[in-house]
Amino acid sequence: MAVSMLSAAEKRRPWILLAPTLAALVLLMLVPIGIMLVYSFYKFQTAGVETPDLNLGNWHEFFSDSYYHGFLWKTARISAITALLCAVMGYPPAYFIAMTSFRHKWLLLLLLIVPFWISFTIRTFSWVHILGEKGVINASLMGLGLISEPIPMLYTEGSVIMGMIHFLLPYMVLNIYVSLDGIDRNLISAARSLGCTNWQAFKEVTLPLSLPGLGAGLLLSFVLAAGSYVTPQILGGRKDSLFGNLIFDTIMKELNWPMGTTLSVVLLVLLGIVSIIYSRYMGLSTITKGLSR
Amino acid sequence: MKMSSTRRLERLKEAYGNGAIDRRKFLGLTAAAAASMGVMTNWSRNALAAASEVRFDGWGGVVQEAIDKYAFQPYTAKTGRKVVQGTFDDENVVITKLKAATPGQDFQVIHSSGVEYYKKYIDNGWVSEINEANIPNMANVMTAMIEPFRKMTPKLSCVPYDYGTTGIAYNTKVISEAEAKEKGANLLVDKKYAGKIGAYGDMVTRVWYASLQTGQDPNNAQDMEAVWAKVREARDMTKKYWSSGAELMDLMAKEEIVVTEAWSGRIAALQQQGAPVAYHDPKGSYAWMEDMLILKGSPMAECEELINFMLDPATAIAVAEGQNYPPSLDPKKVKLTDKIAKLPAFDPTGEMTSLTFANPDYWSSHSDEWTKQWDRISKGA
Numbered sequence: 001m002a003v004s005m006l007s008a009a010e011k012r013r014p015w016i017l018l019a020p021t022l023a024a025l026v027l028l029m030l031v032p033i034g035i036m037l038v039y040s041f042y043k044f045q046t047a048g049v050e051t052p053d054l055n056l057g058n059w060h061e062f063f064s065d066s067y068y069h070g071f072l073w074k075t076a077r078i079s080a081i082t083a084l085l086c087a088v089m090g091y092p093p094a095y096f097i098a099m100t101s102f103r104h105k106w107l108l109l110l111l112l113i114v115p116f117w118i119s120f121t122i123r124t125f126s127w128v129h130i131l132g133e134k135g136v137i138n139a140s141l142m143g144l145g146l147i148s149e150p151i152p153m154l155y156t157e158g159s160v161i162m163g164m165i166h167f168l169l170p171y172m173v174l175n176i177y178v179s180l181d182g183i184d185r186n187l188i189s190a191a192r193s194l195g196c197t198n199w200q201a202f203k204e205v206t207l208p209l210s211l212p213g214l215g216a217g218l219l220l221s222f223v224l225a226a227g228s229y230v231t232p233q234i235l236g237g238r239k240d241s242l243f244g245n246l247i248f249d250t251i252m253k254e255l256n257w258p259m260g261t262t263l264s265v266v267l268l269v270l271l272g273i274v275s276i277i278y279s280r281y282m283g284l285s286t287i288t289k290g291l292s293r
Numbered sequence: 294m295k296m297s298s299t300r301r302l303e304r305l306k307e308a309y310g311n312g313a314i315d316r317r318k319f320l321g322l323t324a325a326a327a328a329s330m331g332v333m334t335n336w337s338r339n340a341l342a343a344a345s346e347v348r349f350d351g352w353g354g355v356v357q358e359a360i361d362k363y364a365f366q367p368y369t370a371k372t373g374r375k376v377v378q379g380t381f382d383d384e385n386v387v388i389t390k391l392k393a394a395t396p397g398q399d400f401q402v403i404h405s406s407g408v409e410y411y412k413k414y415i416d417n418g419w420v421s422e423i424n425e426a427n428i429p430n431m432a433n434v435m436t437a438m439i440e441p442f443r444k445m446t447p448k449l450s451c452v453p454y455d456y457g458t459t460g461i462a463y464n465t466k467v468i469s470e471a472e473a474k475e476k477g478a479n480l481l482v483d484k485k486y487a488g489k490i491g492a493y494g495d496m497v498t499r500v501w502y503a504s505l506q507t508g509q510d511p512n513n514a515q516d517m518e519a520v521w522a523k524v525r526e527a528r529d530m531t532k533k534y535w536s537s538g539a540e541l542m543d544l545m546a547k548e549e550i551v552v553t554e555a556w557s558g559r560i561a562a563l564q565q566q567g568a569p570v571a572y573h574d575p576k577g578s579y580a581w582m583e584d585m586l587i588l589k590g591s592p593m594a595e596c597e598e599l600i601n602f603m604l605d606p607a608t609a610i611a612v613a614e615g616q617n618y619p620p621s622l623d624p625k626k627v628k629l630t631d632k633i634a635k636l637p638a639f640d641p642t643g644e645m646t647s648l649t650f651a652n653p654d655y656w657s658s659h660s661d662e663w664t665k666q667w668d669r670i671s672k673g674a
Contacts, residue, residue, distance in 0.1 A: 047661055049416050067674055239673040249668050250668070253664060253668060254665055
C-alpha cells in the first residue's frame, strides 16, 4: 500500500514541478493566442472600434487578396536567404571555436555573446551610420577618391538582410558550435587513420554529425527573421517591409485589430508548419539536445 | 428601484471622473462606503495614488523637453505633484495601448493631435468632461481653436494647447529659396531630387500634399484616382518615410534627404542647431492644432490643475518658445513675444483664418478607407 502511494506521489511530482511553467505557458501563450484567434472573427467598424459579430470576413479577405500572399512570399524568401547566409557565415567560426586548442575557449564564446549586451535597436541603428550616404563606408571611399557619388546601400533589401544577419549570426554559431563540440574526436581520428584526407574526414564525418546543430540554427534564424519587424522598419526602404510590418501597421496605424490578429495567426501557422517540417526530417529534440549540454 | 452598493459606488466614481465632485469629497464618500463594507475599493486606491502624480504622454524629443522644462518641473516644484511621462511617435500607438489598458489609470493626459484624433477618442468612449471652471486660464485660449472641439462634444475633454504647420523643409546648399517658393508643393515630386526626397509616412499628410500637387482642395478632393496616382509617383521618388520628429531631424541633419514635408517646430530646432535647412509653407500648407486631452477616469481635479498651470501665460509662452510652436493663447488677449511672432504658422489675428486646417467631417468620413489604401501604397502596392 505504502509502495503504491509513494509511486502515485512520484508520478505527481513531475507535474507539480512543471505546474508553474505549464501555467505560464497556458496563461501567457495559449490563452492570448486563443484570444487572437477569436478576434480574427470580429468585425472592424472604424479605427480602434470592432464588434463581436463573428464572421469570416477577415479570413476571406486574406485568402482572396494577393497583396497579403505577396508579403508572405517575400517574408519567406528574405528569411530563407538570411538563414542560409547565416549558416554559410556562421559555420567557419563555430568550427574554429569547437576545434581550437586555445586554452581560453570561453573567451571566444564570450565574444559571441558581447553584442547582446547592447540594445538590439541601437545595434540596428548603428548600421545607419555605417551604410548611410555620409556613413563610414561611403565617407571612406569618397575620401580615398575611389568613388565620386555615394553608393546607395542603406534602405535597401540588402541592408535589411545585413541587419538581420547581424542579429541572428550568434544564434547560428552557438547552435553549430554545440553540435560540433559534441562530436567524438576519435571518429575523426579513425577516418583519418583509414586514409581520409582532412577534407574527406570533414565531409564524411564532421559535417553529417553537425547537421542537427546546423538545422536547429537554420530553423531559429528563419523563424526569428520571419517575425522580424524592427530591422526592416529601421534599415528598409519603402518596398522592404515584411509580414511583421504588415501586422504592425494593420494594428497600430489602421487600428484594425481583427485583420491584424488574422495576419498574426497566419504568420503563426506558417512558422508552425516550418517547425513541423523541420521536426519531421530533423527532430525538434536536436534543439533541446543542444540546450541540455 | 433599489440601487446596489456597487452601482452607487460606480455612480460616485463616474461623478468624480466627470469632475462633478472634487477628489476630497470623492475620497471621503468612498472611504465611508469602504469602511462600511470593510474593504478598500480599487478606484479609491487609484484616486489616492493619483493625488501624488499625473500621467502624461506626448511626442517626445525637443517638444516634450520644452514642456517638461518649462511646465512640468515648475508645476512639480509648486505643487509637489509629480508628472510621470511617456512618449509616442504616432498617436495611434497610444490608442492601441489604451485598448489594452485602463484609460484614466495607465494613461491620463495625452498631447493629442487635434480634432481628427479627438473623434477616435470619442468613438472609443474615452473622453471625459472637463469642469472649465477649474481651468480659468482657458479664457485666454483662442475661441477659433476651441470651437471645432466643442462642436464634437459640447462638454470638452481637451484644451487646445499649440498649433503649427506641416510645410516643406529643404537643404539650402542644394535648393534655393526662390526655387522652393516657385515650385511650392511640387518641389516634393521634382524628378531632379528623386532619391533624395523624404516624406512623413502618414495618410493625412500624403493625401493632403497629393491633393495640392494635383491642384485640388485638400479638404474636398474630387479626383481621388489622380491623388493616389500622385501618392505613388511621390513614393517612387522617396528615399525614406520618416515616422517621428527625431527621425526627420536626423535625416535632414545627415543630408540623407534634401527636401521633405516637415513639422515647423522641428525645423526651427534644426536651424537653431546650425543645420543648413530652410522652411517654406506652400499655399494650402497643412495646418494642425494640438490639445491636452484628459481621458475618462483620470483624476480630473489634478489634471485640470496641471492644464491650468500649463496655460498660464508665462508657462505657455516659455513652452512655445522652447518647442517652437505658437501657443493656443489669443494674441489679442495675451501679449506674446517677438520670438513667437516669428515662428512659422503664427497667426497674429487669433482668428486662424489664414491657416488651412483639416475638415474633421471630410477626413473622418474617409479615414479608414484611405488609411488602408495608403498603407498598401507605402509598401509598394
